[in-house]
Amino acid sequence: MKFYSSAVVSMLIASASAFVPHQQSAVNFRPASVVAMSDASAELEGINKNRIQPGRYDDKPTSIAIPFLKRPTQLDGTHAGDYGFDPLGFTESYDLYTMQESELRHGRLAMLAVVGWPLSELLGPKWMLQENGCAPSVLNGFNPISLVATALFFGAAGFFEFKTSLRCVVDKPLGKTHVEDMGDIWKYGVAGDYNFDPLGLYSSIGNDAVSRKGLRDVEVSHGRSAMLGITSFVIWEFLTKHPIVENSMFFHPNLLLPALYAGYVGITSVYELEFFENNRSASLRVSSEGQAKLENAKMGLGINGPVEIPGSALAKDENFQRATESLVSAINTLGEKVVAPVAEKVAEKASPYVSEISDKVAEKTGPIMDKVTEKTDSVKDLIDEKRKQL
16 A cells, blocks of 8 residues: 555646646746746736736637537636636536636635545544544544534534625625726626635735736636545545555655655756647757756866766767657657547547536536526625625
8 A cells, every 4th residue: 555645646636737728838847837827927918917808718619628629618718717628518508607606615625625634634533533544524434423523514614605605795805806807707706705815915926807817726726636636535545445644655754755856846947848849849958047057066066077967968869869850750640640530539429428418417407506596696686786886
């Protein structure tokens, strides 16, 4: 079982990154958040940042998240976290504001759960955990005390949900800001707004609509990752009967994790990954900042003469370059001639089944969602009344 749970967490992070859209320009081999912010800043030059503009992906017929599926008409990149991912077509059948509110609530609960689950196994008293050290859950089971505690927590959460489901904050400071930010989209501000920002961090990267949307993007991405994470925790412990924290480098003191992080920082401080030919090929090269850091390190160590950078000689070798170009060309040809047609056929064959599943889901959830939509309409009516009073 050693490091198996670490593998689960690592795969989870990798899987979550697949839902982040790739940029079409040269990208440094840096953390995704830094790349996204720098690319977004370049893209938004000359655009009014005080209002969110609609139709960011109007010119893209396919989904950003799943390129071989058609982009849902409601998901045009206007709202935070929108990458066109809706294979079952919920946004075509139900109110978009309701869907956003629901995702944010689930994501926020998941972020609390994905932190609380391992902490309970590491720090919680034994009487709260199962005999094998696993956290109490529906699949792991409960003891009487943990069952009562869980029931009380969900009772409190349900009461909070009941009291806040029909809230209206357009007359609050953040609500007024959101209504202004989204003025070109609709009059309802943003979903998930509780007028809650006690530390004043909401405008920390910029006091404008685009910067605030950027932070909402971060929250949605973290919430989605947390929902995947807590689901993987539950499945892992149900299948293995071992705690997620057992033999994991993420939850116990060790040298491996800091060594991996130090290696990552060292590589990214010297090298950058540059994409060519519409992102279909790439090369790892020393950045200008990396070259300067190497020169400073050489001077600090008193080394005279040129320093051979690992991999630089091989990268300059003509035979290696020709072999790399041939390999890239073969991969591109394979993708165009084999993978792309197969993906199109799979999407074509799967489309009727996806539609059938979507119809069945809509049939089962329709009455419930109709009630939720009615409540949302009540909130929107309340917002209209508040706006008239302002």
